[in-house]
Amino acid sequence: MTRVASTDVDLDSFLLRRRGVVCVPTGDLLPATDPWSADGLVALDADLAQRGYLLTGGLRTALARSTPTALAATGGGLLARIDHLLGADRRHLALFHRFPDAVPDHAHILYSRSIRAFLLNQPRQPCAHCGRTGAEAGIGALAPCAHLLCAGCHAGLVAERRADRCPLCGTGLAAGTYLGADNPAGHRAAQDFGGQQTLRPLRLAEGDAVTVALADLRRLLARRTPLNPQDREDLAALLTLAPADLPERLPEQIPVRETKATVLAALLRRDRALALPVLAARIDTATDVLRVLWAWSGAEPDLLPATARRLRLRNLPRPLRRDLLAILDGLGPGPLAEDLRRHRSAWLRAGELLHPFEYRERYPAVAAAFALLRGTDLRDHPVGAAFAEPPAPLRVVESGGRTRLGFTGFAGRVEILLAAGDAPGAARVLARRPGELARRLHHLLRVHENAVPGAPLPQETLRTVAGALRGAAPGPLLGAYGRLRGAREHGERRLYFPRGTVSLAHARRDEGTVVPAALGAPVCSVIETELLRRAGGERLDLAVLDEALSDLMVPSAERAAARTLVAVPRGSRQRLPGGDRLRLFLHWMQPEHLRVDLDLSVALYDDDWHFTGMCDYTELVHGDRAAVHSGDLVSAPPPDGATEFVDLDLARLAAGGARWAVVVVFSYNDVPFEELTDAFAGFIQLDAADGAVGHFDPKAVRQRLDLMGDAKVCVPMIVDLADRRYTWTDLNTGADGGFHSIRRYHDEVGGLCRDVLAHFAPGGRATLWDLACAVAAAGTDEVLVRDRDGGGVRAWLRGTDEPVERFADRLRARRAPDRPEPRSLTERLTGAKAFAALVDGDVPAPEQVSGAVYRLYPGPLDAAPEAWERLTAGDLAARFAPRTH
Structure with missing residues (x-):
């Protein structure tokens, strides 16, 4: 090893x-x-x-x-x-x-x-x-x-x-x-x-382990989408292996700010003198400094309230404190004041380490920003004399018998314009921050529809939006694309995924103005054009796509995604393994001196999400043995832990009136998953001849999910018994009081699942098919598409005078293929520079192939040469990062 x-x-x-x-x-x-x-x-x-x-x-x-x-x-x-x-x-x-x-x-x-x-x-x-x-x-x-x-x-x-x-x-x-x-x-x-x-x-492996691993370090640093928990752990481990000249090896940009903070904190721990020039060159917001302080203290630099509650900030050496204050002061009073207010409680704690008033004469902008943040009464404080004339855009405000600093920032100006119904004015202000414009694009169009019902977006405003979106990160851009192109109804249920250490979802009725398709369509066209522009680059000989990519969502909220054996993006819909039976498993091991009782359960619902039954520790056998539980284990002492199983007979469950089977893991005695030594769940493919209760066959494991975070109820997936498919949810629900069970939570679980399926309904979100089509249309004139069932391959050829946009639209809609492809995909890929995006890696590995490939499930394709770059779903989304040209 x-x-x-x-x-x-x-x-x-x-x-x-x-x-x-x-x-x-x-x-x-x-x-x-x-x-x-x-x-x-x-x-x-x-x-x-x-x-x-x-x-x-x-x-x-x-x-x-x-x-x-x-x-x-x-x-x-x-x-x-x-x-x-x-x-x-x-x-x-x-x-x-x-x-x-x-x-x-x-x-x-x-x-x-x-x-x-x-x-x-x-x-x-x-x-x-x-x-x-x-x-x-x-x-x-x-x-x-x-x-x-x-x-x-x-x-x-x-x-x-x-x-x-x-x-x-x-x-x-x-x-x-x-x-x-x-x-x-x-x-x-x-x-x-x-x-x-x-x-x-x-x-x-082509080379020694350290060299091969450090190649992944470069990929993680250059990633333009947030890292999931497994990638963050890998990044921290790889940084400890990096050579002494790490500062010279860093990419020109580290786009994800949490990633950048992790790297800068690692450099500070190595050598402050060598790290300081890197910090000064790469920190461009006050929030970057705050993230570095979090990472310096051994926490994830996500600035989440849950992290802050458990974080004890590590003391700063006095020279490092002065260095950070100098960096903050160089940002300017306006941006500094706004960034501090964005994370007020975190900066109040950080100020106790930085002592900004101690250096008010040397770093006046920092002292002013903290005076504004703390609401300091300038008349009764020694710092007041320094701000008789505060640096612009800060101002002195008299209110309630107190003299304080005041400031109207970016967010305040946007809210004032939106409240006045001035969508064009708000768009001009938001254009200065492309990511914020993309996040608020739907709200912007709602305001416009309220102000001038039925009127199209002014061309000048559309051009402003198009120009600004050129700088938006892939996540907000693709989120806006999925939100705007789907059909919406007044009063529909809308699902939200708040930032956090675990994957939670909340739904509510949306009573706001519906954005008409005629208003959203031009903006969607702008986004599609932008995706094609970003996808363009070095020309390819060929692209190979899989129709079933339309079932895979673009990854979202990856910061809280669980570690899994197969990285299925949340909300994606996939085939169940062949056969009529499925075996679910749950394994956990409790720490010493703490009893933990986890329970594997299945809740059953009909077409209309009415609860019809369950299989759990209170009902070990459901129906005519359509679902069978292996028995309730109430503790899992080391070193072996405990395992529970549930066998599902899919045909019998469907015949008994169930349409949906929801897999749920409960912490019965209210111990959060993060306190366990080990805990994971998943499912196994069962052969018709295999019937041993409690049997765990490693080669038959099709998915595994680690239970993690401050959560006590996990809903990994929803099984559609009629279509023999499952929707990967990777979600947690709130719980308190202990004694958790399906009988207590079946209404809440059913409502959550109904909202999740509606949120990820076909056509309502951006998919990996959208991304793959953009890469293929922008990079080559020949695209092979494998049918959803793998039964045939059709070819789309770009005409001599056909615009890229029209070719991409024809390909995206799978309209008017040019011909069937008689040759095997392996034969076509051999010796080519190609892009491939497939659900199953069951294509024989081609020889002398280069380019890039994404596949969800492993297979013979994995034996392809190393020159064929392997992509994850996050890597594929990150290819759509902003370009300067």
Whole structure:
């Protein structure tokens, strides 16, 4: 395991989780394959297959050249990290306790039988040699090593007279030992091996662990959208690994202010003298200083009230205090006063550390801003004499027998104009802050509709909006786009996601003026044009998209998103795994001397969201065993913790009158999730032949969500029993008093879920399909689109004189495709510079491909060359950051 002792950073887990790569120390590799290691790799192959993973050729070759001792350490560590990632480490029992020593002779037989049965059930598995899948290439298994090989690769070996040995491990092969998916030898063991998941390829890392990890540091620093909790943890860990010349390695801009504060605080801890010039150059608002103080004190620099309540600010050395006051004073009294008022309570606490009045003569703007913030009576305070004539735009105000400083800032001017119904004037003021304009765009149009009903937005105002939106960040811009383009009704329920450490949602009736489609459409067109402008860049040979991207929402409120195995954006709607049954699981472990009782529950509702039943600790069996609970555990002492399961028979639930099944986790005795040692929930795909209660199969885990934060009720997802799809919610609800259960909260949970589904209804929010279409239309003249069911591929070609906007509109609406695409996607992508955005990574990995790729679910595509940049949903949204040209 690659671990840095001073910081305790597990780089191997980091690289496995973020990139699907494994580092193999090159210094101790043998010149050729070690026979004992080759035998040990058989056991490692089998163990990985049981977890849904596959070694690619390059990684397997490197491992085969390791000594048996090194292979034992690398393989054992890899299995442990995968188990932790899947949530299986609490129940993992190694098949071979002394791996890889003393591997029994039957290991080949066991692995071969499993792989053949798995192959029979999943004909689209990737060839371990070339990466093509069985559906296109006819995948078979070699005996006795059972490595997967497509018919083309096997035919090539036969033609070259090399079919006597496995091309991956070198195991000798007898004649006739290539077993295709249609070979009857595999049928006999089919029932012995469950699972429906494509094996996820593991690649060999290209370089040492620290170098590969630091490449991700650059990506995180350059990200233009807020980081989720997992990314923030990764950033903090990577900063401890950064070399001494970190200031010179920083990107020209660190767009996300929380990220910037984390970096600046890390530099201060290293060396104040080296950090000071960086702070002076990169801090441009007072709030930046406040965030640095929060990060300096060991807290998240999010400035949330929940963080502030628990934060104890760390003392500042006097030289650092003067440095920060000098930076603040250089910002000017107006911007400084406005920023301080925006976070009043936090600055009142920070002022106790900074002592601004002590330096009122040296830093008068800071002293004036704090006098305004504190409402200091200038007549009775020593600082009053310094502000007989305060710096503009501050002024002296006489009120209630007191003399204080007064100030009308940006927000005040905007509110005055909006209250007067002057939408054009408010737009001109808001244009100075593009992000604020985007956030208030819907309100601005409402004011205009109230002032002049039915009138279009004046062209001058539309041009002002268009010019300002060129500087808006992706989040506010895409939020405004989704809000304005959807159909709205008077009195509709509107959902809000307040900033916080956990994902909460609140809904209320919206009684405000409805923005007519005719008023919002020109603004939507402006935003679409802006997205195309930002997406433009280096030309591509090809783009490959998936229709099902329209079911994936653009990530929002990522600061409070839970850590998950598969990063499904909140509000996205996805297919359930195949089969009629689903197994839900909940695992937790309580700290010493604190009993914690978590409960896994399912609430059932009909089409109209009337409560119809439940399955929880009070009702272990629902209906004709349509839902079965494994039993109530009321504590989870270390080291094993406790696990609860609920099995859902989807067909029986639907036949019993249920339409919606809502998964809920309660902390029965009112202990917040953040106080637990470990807590996570998720779901497993069940095969029809698998019926053991309490069985946890790591390879069948399809999603895992960590329970976190100051919350006691979590609603991970809503299952649509009719359509066999689920909506990923990742939400918490408020709770107090303890004794939490479905019986007590079913009305509140049902109302929340109804509002969530309405909020994320199709057409009402920006999706990854919108982003992918913009990237594709702006970057290439040929776009291939895979049907939602994966059954076919159609091509859209941009005409010679066709404007980009029209091409993008045709593609976005999936209107008038130019032709079907007969060739495979792998064939088209091989050797191309391409952009791909897919839901399933089940496309065989192309060779010599470059560009960028997004995929939600892992698969053979992950074995593509490193030159094909891997994107997350957040990365894809961040590509739409403002451009200066």
